[in-house]
Amino acid sequence: MSKKPLNVGLVGGGRGAFIAHPHQKAIHFDGTRRVVAGALFPDPKIALEEAANWPYPIKGYGSYDEMIAANKDLPEDQKLDYVLIVTPNFVHYDPAMKAMKAGIAVFCEKPLCLNLKEANDLVRTSRRLNIPFGVAHTYLGHWTSRLSRYIVRSGLLGEVRWVDSYYIQGWLATKLEATGQQQASWRVDPKRAGGSGCGGDIGTHALMQLRYVTGLDVTQVSAQMETYVEGRQLDDHFTIYCKLSNGGKALVRASQICIGYKNDLGIAISGTKGTLRWRQEEPESITIHLANQPDRVYWRGAVTPGDGFLPKDMPADLMAEPTIPSGHPEAFHDAFARLHRCFEADVRKWKAGEKFNIDGSKYASVEDGWMGIAFIETCVKSSAKRGAWTAMPKKV
Numbered sequence: 001m002s003k004k005p006l007n008v009g010l011v012g013g014g015r016g017a018f019i020a021h022p023h024q025k026a027i028h029f030d031g032t033r034r035v036v037a038g039a040l041f042p043d044p045k046i047a048l049e050e051a052a053n054w055p056y057p058i059k060g061y062g063s064y065d066e067m068i069a070a071n072k073d074l075p076e077d078q079k080l081d082y083v084l085i086v087t088p089n090f091v092h093y094d095p096a097m098k099a100m101k102a103g104i105a106v107f108c109e110k111p112l113c114l115n116l117k118e119a120n121d122l123v124r125t126s127r128r129l130n131i132p133f134g135v136a137h138t139y140l141g142h143w144t145s146r147l148s149r150y151i152v153r154s155g156l157l158g159e160v161r162w163v164d165s166y167y168i169q170g171w172l173a174t175k176l177e178a179t180g181q182q183q184a185s186w187r188v189d190p191k192r193a194g195g196s197g198c199g200g201d202i203g204t205h206a207l208m209q210l211r212y213v214t215g216l217d218v219t220q221v222s223a224q225m226e227t228y229v230e231g232r233q234l235d236d237h238f239t240i241y242c243k244l245s246n247g248g249k250a251l252v253r254a255s256q257i258c259i260g261y262k263n264d265l266g267i268a269i270s271g272t273k274g275t276l277r278w279r280q281e282e283p284e285s286i287t288i289h290l291a292n293q294p295d296r297v298y299w300r301g302a303v304t305p306g307d308g309f310l311p312k313d314m315p316a317d318l319m320a321e322p323t324i325p326s327g328h329p330e331a332f333h334d335a336f337a338r339l340h341r342c343f344e345a346d347v348r349k350w351k352a353g354e355k356f357n358i359d360g361s362k363y364a365s366v367e368d369g370w371m372g373i374a375f376i377e378t379c380v381k382s383s384a385k386r387g388a389w390t391a392m393p394k395k396v
């Protein structure tokens, strides 16, 4: 018998929303998850209208409070298995807490929330209630990120000395927010975005990519957070020199004012034996440089274990991860689908009363989300002291 699809409820997604749509497509990728409900807009009337106009039937609610409260009275097969929170940053904490307290798993957009106090609460609550909680760091979902993680963490590049992890955009090079553009407006407002604009929005992705691939933590930062566009309150250019937990160093940098750049997220990791390079705008391959050898290019789905660099015994779960044949390009939506697919597996275990272990190996955990917020707060402190080396807080 085929599996009953998991039921997902959206928080956000109405009227011109951006990221709700890649997510809702990715939820439907495998036929094992479906969006069944939504609280799509802050105004209840518009929220219901938006739900009625959704491209397939969903149950609309006037608010996420209503959607979460209604869940307990629904027949078992209609109950939500998880909520997906795709609202601006200031509307992450409240629905996430309420969903967890109502016994609903949470998949939340990044950055996790507005500040460390909220992040502490979210981590502690998910642990106390033993509720699955994932954070949507999209780029971990590329198969090539999985492969990079394996290569670096298994020591094939030697000891990591230096990492350059970056996310460069140009869309906020002018005062776009003054035109009322939806995505720009809340991202430059400290009340709705948090303590950092560019750093919180995309610097957290660069940090997550570094931590995911290398397994290293940032221990201290020397931060320069700058604002190029006049009158903007938050940073639009974010350059952070970092000390890493193994004694190596890194640059985590992000910008939204580099005209012509689109979503240039990438990472270069240099170890004592070689360098790995990857860019999300060309996410189907990674390049490996070893001293005095020709460059090696590894394509998703087309690696050969035991080729003289990769060992014979590559991890079974990496090699078996569902994908389409190499050469049929995967990209952003596929990465999201891989995250939802892995989250689904943990939600199913949790619902069956089995042990689930969200260790950040398949998608970002709430602890990873916490680390993003801790990083931002530490950068803000360092930048205010003209880049003085500042230690990250202790893990919660």
Ligand SMILES: NC(=O)c1ccc[n+]([C@@H]2O[C@H](COP(=O)([O-])OP(=O)(O)OC[C@H]3O[C@@H](n4cnc5c(N)ncnc54)[C@H](O)[C@@H]3O)[C@@H](O)[C@H]2O)c1
Pocket (backbone or CB within 6 Å): 011, 012, 013, 014, 015, 016, 017, 018, 019, 020, 039, 040, 041, 042, 063, 064, 086, 087, 088, 089, 091, 109, 110, 111, 136, 137, 138, 182, 183, 201
């Ligand atoms: N993972 C990624 O690659 C990625 C990419 C873009 C955005 N994001 C994150 O996703 C989140 C949303 O960003 P976006 O660009 O899609 O924003 P957006 O402004 O396009 O969409 C936000 C949606 O939330 C809705 N909303 C706001 N308050 C609400 C409330 N109280 N109840 C119900 N709905 C409400 C809005 O109506 C809108 O539908 C942000 O946290 C952002 O950082 C992540």
